[in-house]
Amino acid sequence: MAWSDKTLKEFQNALASDAPTPGGGSAAGVALGQAAALATMVSDLTLSKERYNDGWNVAKKIKSVAGKLLNQGLELATQDSDAFDAVVASFRMSKSTDKEKETRIKAIHLATLGAAEVPFQTAILALELLKLLPELAEKGNPNALSDVGVSALLASTALKGGIFNVEINLQSLPSDQGMEMRKRLPQLIEDGRIYSKRCMDAVRTRLSDS
Numbered sequence: 001m002a003w004s005d006k007t008l009k010e011f012q013n014a015l016a017s018d019a020p021t022p023g024g025g026s027a028a029g030v031a032l033g034q035a036a037a038l039a040t041m042v043s044d045l046t047l048s049k050e051r052y053n054d055g056w057n058v059a060k061k062i063k064s065v066a067g068k069l070l071n072q073g074l075e076l077a078t079q080d081s082d083a084f085d086a087v088v089a090s091f092r093m094s095k096s097t098d099k100e101k102e103t104r105i106k107a108i109h110l111a112t113l114g115a116a117e118v119p120f121q122t123a124i125l126a127l128e129l130l131k132l133l134p135e136l137a138e139k140g141n142p143n144a145l146s147d148v149g150v151s152a153l154l155a156s157t158a159l160k161g162g163i164f165n166v167e168i169n170l171q172s173l174p175s176d177q178g179m180e181m182r183k184r185l186p187q188l189i190e191d192g193r194i195y196s197k198r199c200m201d202a203v204r205t206r207l208s209d210s
Helices: 008-016 024-047 050-091 098-130 133-139 142-170 179-209
Strands: none
Touching: 008 024, 024 050, 024 098, 024 133, 024 142, 050 098, 050 133, 098 142, 098 179, 133 142, 133 179, 142 179
16 A cells, blocks of 8 residues: 555544554654655745855755655655564464474564664655755745754654664564664764754754844
């Protein structure tokens, strides 16, 4: 099921249901797409005015990054649901014999690793966008300053939400699995903290100056 084919109301109702999916990882993917949409809007509003030409360079960079994320965020939302559905299916596998138990455990580990990899990608892409937003807040069209702020909040949500889902899945795996993600998570968390704060500080500073 592709969540991009559903209405906003249908997706919201699915989130509110007691079904295993969609969950927080899918919500993080949607947040990433919405962050990209707002960033694109502010970039266009900046590029359309000569008096904001100081912000043209970053606006162009953001459009290049965000343009891909508009679809990727929704795709990751669907992939996250699919990945967790695979985890649920693996737990339902037969375990009547030792061979079946061994096969089941391997399937659980493989599915759980996949369920970590999707939100990890969401987090990485969210940080890529988040890193560009402080400059847009500083130099972009001031009439859309609040939209930059909301874009940053949504990107931060996608980043942190993705990280939460990576962490909970890695906890279920042997320590020798998902090593690349385990290695990169601390820096991802720290960079997220830094750029989230820079975005909020840039928005608040410019708001207070206006």
